[in-house]
Amino acid sequence: MSAHLVIMAGGIGSRFWPMSTPDRPKQFIDVLGCGLTLIQLTADRFKGICAPENVWVVTSAKYADIVAEQLPQVAKDHILLEPCRRNTAPCIAYVSWRIKKQDPKANIVVAPSDHVILNTTEFQRVVKSALSFTAENDSIVTLGMHPNRPETGYGYIQADLSEPCARNREIFRVDAFREKPNLETAKKYIRHKNYFWNSGLFVFRVSTIVNALRIYAPEISTLFEGLLPIYGTPQEQEIINARFPECPSISIDYAVMEKAEEIFVFPADFGWSDLGTWGALHEQSNHDQNNNVSIGENIELHDCKDCMIHTSEEKRVVVQGLEGFIVAEKDDQLLICRRSDEQLIRQFVEGK
Numbered sequence: 392m393s394a395h396l397v398i399m400a401g402g403i404g405s406r407f408w409p410m411s412t413p414d415r416p417k418q419f420i421d422v423l424g425c426g427l428t429l430i431q432l433t434a435d436r437f438k439g440i441c442a443p444e445n446v447w448v449v450t451s452a453k454y455a456d457i458v459a460e461q462l463p464q465v466a467k468d469h470i471l472l473e474p475c476r477r478n479t480a481p482c483i484a485y486v487s488w489r490i491k492k493q494d495p496k497a498n499i500v501v502a503p504s505d506h507v508i509l510n511t512t513e514f515q516r517v518v519k520s521a522l523s524f525t526a527e528n529d530s531i532v533t534l535g536m537h538p539n540r541p542e543t544g545y546g547y548i549q550a551d552l553s554e555p556c557a558r559n560r561e562i563f564r565v566d567a568f569r570e571k572p573n574l575e576t577a578k579k580y581i582r583h584k585n586y587f588w589n590s591g592l593f594v595f596r597v598s599t600i601v602n603a604l605r606i607y608a609p610e611i612s613t614l615f616e617g618l619l620p621i622y623g624t625p626q627e628q629e630i631i632n633a634r635f636p637e638c639p640s641i642s643i644d645y646a647v648m649e650k651a652e653e654i655f656v657f658p659a660d661f662g663w664s665d666l667g668t669w670g671a672l673h674e675q676s677n678h679d680q681n682n683n684v685s686i687g688e689n690i691e692l693h694d695c696k697d698c699m700i701h702t703s704e705e706k707r708v709v710v711q712g713l714e715g716f717i718v719a720e721k722d723d724q725l726l727i728c729r730r731s732d733e734q735l736i737r738q739f740v741e742g743k
Contacts, residue, residue: 392498392526392596396441397486400430400450400458400504401473406668408736409724410701418504419457421703422672424686429666430504431461436511440518441500447490448504449473449482452632468623474632479591480604480646481611481638485631487600488615492622497597498526506590507675509662517659521594524559530653531603532562532594535587537660541577544667546570546589546644550656565654568644587658591665593643594657600647608646611638669717669733673699699730 403416411417418430427435434446443464450458452472459470471486483501490497500518508514521532535548547569556562568589572580580586604612614634621627648654664675676684683695687702693711701719702708710718717733719726728736 392496393445393494394441394522395445395447395490395494395497395499395597396434396437397483397490397499397501398430398433398446398448398504399479399482399501400448400454401476401482402503402505406733406736407672407719409721409726410703410719414453415457416454416505417666419454419461422666422686423507423676424701424703428461429507430458432508433502433504433506434462434464436508436514437500437502437518440515440522445494445497447471447486449486450504451476472628472631473635475636476640477635477638478640479643480608480641481615481635483593483600483643484604484608484611484615484638485635487597487604488619489622491597491601492619495597498522499595499597499600501591501593503591503665505666506592507662507664507666509675511661513659513661517657517661518592518594520559520561521657524556524562524655524657525594525596525599527558528653529596529599529602530655531599531648531651532655532657533565533648534590534592534594535656535658536590536663537658538581538586538588541574541581542588543571543574543577544671545665547572547577547580547586548589548656550585550587550658552585556655559657562655562657565648565656568649587656588663589644590663593648599653603647603651607650608641611641611646614638669699669701669719669736670730672701673730697730 400418403413407417411420419428421428446465447469448458449471452474455472525532549567551564551566621630664671673684678684681696683692683698685700689707690700691709695710696714698713699717703721715730717728717730
């Protein structure tokens with residue numbers, strides 16, 4: 392059974408201003424200062440798991456050229472363009488029926504384009520193991536991350552750890568998906584030991600997901616199944632542009648995962664972060680002795696503590712006397728903000 396990779400790359404990533412902009416959101420930026428953008432890192436970590444001809448990207452129409460530029464190994468007709476944002480359920484439905492027409496026996500991994508994974512070796516082991524499981528079972532597997540703190544910015548997966556699956560002793564049934572909690576609830580989840588961060592990484596056979604969509608999201612499934620004759624034809628994009636906006640805006644979690652029966656979780660630990668905030672980048676990066684993170688070529692820090700400094704231009708940056716601040720510069724735009732107030736960045740940028 393052939394493995395296919397679906398990279399979801401339609402987000403706008405406005406929380407990383409000024410490094411990211413609506414025209415070039417965070418998945419297309421070298422956030423880590425390593426020479427590769429987040430979407431390039433995402434594709435690279437699947438080498439040896441999915442053949443290049445089985446890689447798909449679903450993105451906004453406005454990012455088509457950026458995807459083609461940054462992932463030249465992906466076939467042009469495997470870059471699917473959404474004419475508008477409709478969340479993850481329509482995204483996954485579209486690409487699943489598109490893959491089904493080409494490869495009805497496909498085994499699929501769905502991955503967001505903007506996550507950071509530090510231990511690629513362990514990640515690949517987990518993904519291969521999950522693919523082996525779904526190849527033999529009509530099931531959906533989500534990768535759950537072992538939490539190391541009471542995080543309020545992630546959704547959680549409540550697992551039944553009483554008995555692992557017979558075919559894979561690392562995989563367990565899901566009892567429930569939980570929304571982003573408040574701090575007290577997150578602390579309770581950590582104490583109970585059977586709650587895991589929802590990574591948004593899913594593994595399933597194409598037949599499994601389209602059947603689940605038929606049952607739990609018929610409005611979406613009827614639309615994309617009805618378009619089977621036009622997939623891969625010159626008319627595809629024009630018809631998708633006309634019909635895609637008819638879809639409700641709903642996540643795959645709400646549409647399918649919270650309702651389906653055969654849902655399993657693979658608890659894992661491979662240094663994962665969804666990198667949704669400057670604070671998350673600070674946590675995932677290398678720190679100096681004063682807990683500062685500096686990403687850039689010519690940065691000097693004096694008497695600073697707990698700061699996040701990110702510069703991408705060839706400019707000398709000297710920071711003195713700050714504690715708990717974000718300093719970020721890109722294209723002659725400068726952000727200086729307390730780390731504790733970074734939730735306000737998006738409001739300032741979007742003028743809210």
